[in-house]
Amino acid sequence: MKIAILRERLAGELRVAATPETVGKYVGLGADVMVEAGAGAGSRIPDAQYAEAGAAIAATAEAAVKGANIVLVVRRPEAGLLKGVAKSALVIGALDPYGNEADIAALAKAGVSAVAMEFMPRITRAQVMDVLSSQANLAGYQAVIEAAAAFDRALPMMMTAAGTVRPAKAFVMGAGVAGLQAIATARRLGAVVSATDVRAAAGEQVESLGAKFIMTDALKDASGEGGYARELTAEEQSAQAELVASHIAKQDIVVTTALIPGRPAPKLVTKAMVDSMAPGSVIVDLAAERGGNVELTQSGKTIAHNGVTIIGLTNFASRIPTTASQLYARNLLAFVETLVDKATRAVAVNWDDDLTKAAVLTRDGKVVHPAFATAVS
Ligand code: NAD
Numbered sequence: 001m002k003i004a005i006l007r008e009r010l011a012g013e014l015r016v017a018a019t020p021e022t023v024g025k026y027v028g029l030g031a032d033v034m035v036e037a038g039a040g041a042g043s044r045i046p047d048a049q050y051a052e053a054g055a056a057i058a059a060t061a062e063a064a065v066k067g068a069n070i071v072l073v074v075r076r077p078e079a080g081l082l083k084g085v086a087k088s089a090l091v092i093g094a095l096d097p098y099g100n101e102a103d104i105a106a107l108a109k110a111g112v113s114a115v116a117m118e119f120m121p122r123i124t125r126a127q128v129m130d131v132l133s134s135q136a137n138l139a140g141y142q143a144v145i146e147a148a149a150a151f152d153r154a155l156p157m158m159m160t161a162a163g164t165v166r167p168a169k170a171f172v173m174g175a176g177v178a179g180l181q182a183i184a185t186a187r188r189l190g191a192v193v194s195a196t197d198v199r200a201a202a203g204e205q206v207e208s209l210g211a212k213f214i215m216t217d218a219l220k221d222a223s224g225e226g227g228y229a230r231e232l233t234a235e236e237q238s239a240q241a242e243l244v245a246s247h248i249a250k251q252d253i254v255v256t257t258a259l260i261p262g263r264p265a266p267k268l269v270t271k272a273m274v275d276s277m278a279p280g281s282v283i284v285d286l287a288a289e290r291g292g293n294v295e296l297t298q299s300g301k302t303i304a305h306n307g308v309t310i311i312g313l314t315n316f317a318s319r320i321p322t323t324a325s326q327l328y329a330r331n332l333l334a335f336v337e338t339l340v341d342k343a344t345r346a347v348a349v350n351w352d353d354d355l356t357k358a359a360v361l362t363r364d365g366k367v368v369h370p371a372f373a374t375a376v377s
Contacts, residue, residue: 001029001030001031001032001069001070001346002032002034002068002069002070003018003026003031003032003071003072003336004034004036004064004068004070004071004072004085005017005023005033005034005036005039005050005055005064005071005072006039006061006064006065006071006072006077006081007036008042008073008074008075009077009078010075012314012315012318013042013074013075013315013318014042014318014319014321015042015043015317015318015321015324015325015328016040016042016045016074016329017039017072017074017092017093017328017329017332018035018050018072018332018333019043019325019329020049020050020052020053021053021329022329022330022333023035023050023053023054023055024053024054025333025337026333027053027054029336029337029340029342029345030340030345030346031070031340032056033050033054033055033056034057034058034064034068035047035055035056035057035058035064036057036060036063036064037057037058037059037060040325042318042321043321043325044321044322045325062083062084065081065084065085065089066084066085067084067085067086068085068086069086069089069090069346069347070089070092070336070339071089071112072092072093072332073091074093074094074328075094076093076094076095076097076100076107077091077093078103078106079103079106079107079109079112082110082112083110085112087111088112088113088364089111090113090114090115090349091107091112091115092117092332092335092336093332094116094118094131095115095118095361096118097361097369097371097372101367104361104372107361108361108362108366108367109365111364112362113349113360113363114362115335115356115359115361116359116361116369117129117131117331117332117335117359118132119358119361119369120335120355120358120359121226121354121355121358122227123354125355126355128331128334129332129335129355130331131331131332132177133177134324134327134328134330134331135317135324135327135328136176136177136178136181136257137177137178137181138181138316138317138323138327139178139181139286139316139317140178140179140181140182140185140255141181141182142316142317142319142320143182143257143284143311143316144170144182144186144189144253144284145185146284146311146313146316146319147170147253147255147284148253150282150302150309150311151252151253151280151281151282153280154168154190155167155168155170155189155190155191155253156168156189156190156191167192168190168192168252168253169191169194169250170186170191170192170193170194170252170253170254170255171193171194171195171196171214171244171247171251171253171254171255172186172194172195172255172256172257173195173196173197173244173256173257173258173269173293174196174197174256174258174286174287175195175196175197175199175202175206175257176197176202176257176259178286179197179255179257180205180209182255182286183195183209183211184209187210191253193210193211194211194214194247195211195213195214196214196215196243196244197213197215197229197258198219198223198229198240198258199222199223199227200215200221201221201227214243214244214247215243216239216240216242218236218239218242218243219232219239219240219243220236222236224260224261226261228261229258229259229260230260232266237266240268244269244273245272245276248273248276249276249277252278252280253282253283254269254277254281254282254283255284255286256268256269256283256284256285256286256292256294257286257287258287258293259290262371264290264291265290267292267293267294268293269285269295270295274294274295274296274305274306274310275306278308279306279307279308280307281307281308281309282308282311283308283309283310283311284311285297285310285311285312286316288300288312288314289314294310294312296310297310297312298310299314300314301313338350338353338355351363
């Protein structure tokens with residue numbers, strides 16, 4: 001069994017799909033591990049550390065993937081990078097297939113079995129493989145760190161000999177994994193925190209972190225499938241806008257994290273709401289990559305609007321790359337362990353397993369995932 005780890009190609013992607021810790025575990029499973037030179041540089045892992053853990057270092061991607069049965073990545077690789085892999089090799093990463101159907105079809109054509117880690121079912125057994133949670137948790141933390149750095153005042157209340165400083169007010173919209181960590185981080189920094197979500201169940205979690213839950217009776221519980229939110233109706237949207245409009249005007253920091261699976265991010269903060277905020281306030285739009293929760297967000301950029309800073313940077317997990325790689329690599333290891341026959345020390349995939357059924361996009365030259373099979377046929 002041969003496992004290859006590729007250097008990431010996407011600009012600004014500093015994470016890596018394996019660490020010396022997980023490489024050591026793969027070697028223990030019986031794998032020959034090939035790491036492309038420089039793969040860990042963005043996460044401050046020199047090639048020598050991979051070599052110490054038992055990997056061979058390949059000068060090029062082509063040399064790394066030659067004969068590989070498993071290729072580990074963070075981002076979806078171009079099919080051209082995978083020339084020379086073993087027949088039916090598994091390519092495992094956060095492949096982000098929505099809107100990228102042509103790339104997925106190209107992976108099918110390349111003959112690989114592409115596995116989208118973000119499609120792992122959110123069941124107990126797969127929690128350890130949950131890349132969405134491990135990365136969203138860090139993104140929520142980092143969002144508040146960036147907000148605090150851009151904010152030109154202190155967050156905690158300070159009672160000093162020179163007088164008292166009032167605490168900052170932070171408002172988190174969307175209390176899923178990222179939002180809950182943003183709440184916890186803002187609280188740790190001493191802000192007075194409130195939060196909203198459209199799933200009623202989020203209220204208890206918000207309050208357990210010591211934040212105030214902002215909700216209205218006019219907004220029905222919008223829990224959808226699998227614990228995710230559904231899209232709001234037009235009436236619900238206006239009830240929500242009315243609820244948050246007056247609240248936002250009083251906030252110093254707003255972190256938005258609202259997402260709906262497979263849909264563009266809901267627009268929650270209008271230009272008028274931004275106009276109502278005091279100069280010096282900061283908004284971090286964690287949904288920027290998916291269209292943004294804030295009307296004025298420019299994806300990938302930080303802008304100023306009437307003195308309000310709007311941070312629309314993408315890939316927040318990659319802004320804390322060493323920790324993000326550590327957790328992501330462990331998520332991948334946990335999944336790969338389920339693919340290896342301990343006795344023969346070879347890859348033996350159970351295609352009927354709930355995990356593979358949910359996450360495998362392509363197989364035997366075809367796009368097989370039900371969400372994409374028809375889109376590309
Ligand atoms: P997500 O990233 O899809 O969305 C982020 C949050 O935005 C969600 O809480 C969602 O309800 C909220 N949202 C959507 N539309 C909104 C709107 N118009 N206004 C305000 N908020 C809005 O969600 P997530 O972080 O992946 O978490 C979704 C759920 O899955 C949560 O209940 C979470 O606790 C649960 N979860 C379960 C597991 C597991 O069982 N293994 C793992 C992770 C998360």
